[in-house]
Amino acid sequence: MSVSTLKTLGSFAAVSVLLSACSSFEPKPYTEDEMRQRVIEDQARMYKEQEPVNGPITFYEASARALKYNLDYRLKLLESALASDLRDVSSHEMLPRLVASAGYAGRNNDSGGTSIGIQDRQVSLRPSTSEERYRTLYSLGLSWSLLDFGVAYFRTQQKNDQILMAEERREKVAQNVLQDVRNAYWRALGAQRLLPEVDGLLMRTHRALTAAREAEGKGLLPRQDILAYQRALLDSVYMLTVRRQDLEFARAELAALMSLPPNTRMVLADSSEPPLPLLDGNVEKLERLSLERRPEIMEEWYRKRVSMNDLKIAKAQLWPNVSFNYGYEYDSNKYLYNSDWNQTGINVSMNLLRLLQYPDITAAQESQEKTDDMRRTALSMAILTQVRVGLLRYQLARQEVEFADESLRVDRSLLDYAQSSRSAALGSELELIRAEGRLLLSRYQREAAYSDAQAAWGRLYNSVGFEVMPKEIGQHDVKTLAREIQHTVEQQTRDNLLAADR
Numbered sequence: 001m002s003v004s005t006l007k008t009l010g011s012f013a014a015v016s017v018l019l020s021a022c023s024s025f026e027p028k029p030y031t032e033d034e035m036r037q038r039v040i041e042d043q044a045r046m047y048k049e050q051e052p053v054n055g056p057i058t059f060y061e062a063s064a065r066a067l068k069y070n071l072d073y074r075l076k077l078l079e080s081a082l083a084s085d086l087r088d089v090s091s092h093e094m095l096p097r098l099v100a101s102a103g104y105a106g107r108n109n110d111s112g113g114t115s116i117g118i119q120d121r122q123v124s125l126r127p128s129t130s131e132e133r134y135r136t137l138y139s140l141g142l143s144w145s146l147l148d149f150g151v152a153y154f155r156t157q158q159k160n161d162q163i164l165m166a167e168e169r170r171e172k173v174a175q176n177v178l179q180d181v182r183n184a185y186w187r188a189l190g191a192q193r194l195l196p197e198v199d200g201l202l203m204r205t206h207r208a209l210t211a212a213r214e215a216e217g218k219g220l221l222p223r224q225d226i227l228a229y230q231r232a233l234l235d236s237v238y239m240l241t242v243r244r245q246d247l248e249f250a251r252a253e254l255a256a257l258m259s260l261p262p263n264t265r266m267v268l269a270d271s272s273e274p275p276l277p278l279l280d281g282n283v284e285k286l287e288r289l290s291l292e293r294r295p296e297i298m299e300e301w302y303r304k305r306v307s308m309n310d311l312k313i314a315k316a317q318l319w320p321n322v323s324f325n326y327g328y329e330y331d332s333n334k335y336l337y338n339s340d341w342n343q344t345g346i347n348v349s350m351n352l353l354r355l356l357q358y359p360d361i362t363a364a365q366e367s368q369e370k371t372d373d374m375r376r377t378a379l380s381m382a383i384l385t386q387v388r389v390g391l392l393r394y395q396l397a398r399q400e401v402e403f404a405d406e407s408l409r410v411d412r413s414l415l416d417y418a419q420s421s422r423s424a425a426l427g428s429e430l431e432l433i434r435a436e437g438r439l440l441l442s443r444y445q446r447e448a449a450y451s452d453a454q455a456a457w458g459r460l461y462n463s464v465g466f467e468v469m470p471k472e473i474g475q476h477d478v479k480t481l482a483r484e485i486q487h488t489v490e491q492q493t494r495d496n497l498l499a500a501d502r
Contacts, residue, residue: 051478056269063181064482067174069259099141106134130335141327150316154309161302168295174468182458184254189268190447191247198244201436205237208433243444276398276453286464290387291380293465304372311365318358320350390460397453404449411442466492
């Protein structure tokens with residue numbers, strides 16, 4: 001085979017490899033099998049390693065499950081861990097650089113040269129070389145830059161603040177999760193209490209409606225009376241159906257907050273209702289606590305330090321940089337008198353034109369500080385408004401519970417009267433169904449009022465910014481976590497005098 005043929009084949013092979021490499025950059029969408037596999041893996045990850053539900057779920061157990069298995073909260077935990085890892089990476093930038101290298105150098109001819117006289121320009125030496133064509137090189141160098149150290153130091157400080165910011169965001173998510181659980185749990189418990197009775201009354205109402213239609217067909221009552229009777233029954237069916245939907249949504253919402261797997265049987269602990277706390281009315285103290293504890297305020301405060309460190313880095317880059325170098329070198333060149341040697345050096349450098357940036361950086365620092373302070377002040381004002389509104393909403397919710405209790409008492413008395421005066425007439429059955437419907441509606445309104453009061457209490461607790469998770473947890477099983485959450489919430493409430501014994 002000739003040399004030209006070999007060159008042609010080589011060129012063809014090179015072009016083929018190049019074209020195949022270029023084709024690998026074309027977009028490749030996922031296949032349906034890959035998407036199905038991804039869905040299976042994501043679903044398995046959603047419910048991975050969850051403790052099974054073995055009994056009735058209390059409020060604090062529901063909170064523990066939501067905080068342990070809620071995906072948003074788990075995401076914030078990962079963000080906190082990531083911020084910590086990035087801080088560790090940044091801190092290594094303050095260390096000196098230790099660089100080891102090894103290589104091979106070669107050329108197709110000799111390097112070298114001649115010398116000429118400066119005055120007469122005559123060649124004084126014949127061409128010569130002091131370097132082999134092929135040689136190996138090794139080096140181990142240690143270098144340290146004062147500017148790099150300063151920049152890495154401020155970056156590490158920023159990472160520390162970002163860790164604290166991530167912790168504040170995690171705490172805020174925990175507070176929101178607990179508030180959502182409080183909103184959903186008591187409504188779901190009301191649903192568990194009322195749904196069987198709602199379903200029973202709906203069946204009775206449908207049977208009464210069927211009997212009314214039969215009576216209409218037989219002409220047993222005047223048509224106007226029977227149609228009014230059916231209208232009243234249909235109104236009862238509509239009212240009960242709407243209430244039933246609300247109750248079902250509450251159970252579904254609570255199950256979603258706890259990230260329960262599909263078709264998991266959920267039974268809530270139907271114990272006596274805890275009394276609604278009484279407030280001491282010290283609004284000024286609540287406002288002060290909210291400004292001290294709210295995670296959003298703390299996050300903004302840490303963000304101000306991050307911004308200030310950015311400007312410190314910009315200022316540090318204006319000043320002279322001092323660098324130190326120490327290294328060991330080896331060269332296999334046989335013409336060298338010393339094939340290995342140590343070298344040291346110190347260098348001072350400064351970009352003088354960067355000094356022109358100093359006035360602008362100073363002005364930017366002042367503007368940044370004012371902006372951060374104003375953002376935090378505006379947020380503080382919004383938080384104070386939340387506290388005041390939350391306090392008012394809770395007081396009104398307590399009054400609504402008292403009104404619902406009174407309405408429930410009256411409707412129970414009306415039902416007792418309707419049952420005692422019941423007869424075989426259709427009108428009597430209608431009145432009994434109406435009385436039962438009113439009582440059931442009153443019970444629903446009572447459960448809704450109590451759950452609204454609990455939700456208002458949770459919003460007030462959240463608006464002040466009290467902690468939800470304990471500082472340290474010995475074990476992370478659901479029972480232990482629920483007990484620790486309960487202890488933390490009750491301790492915060494008792495120590496900060498949100499509730500007063502009367």
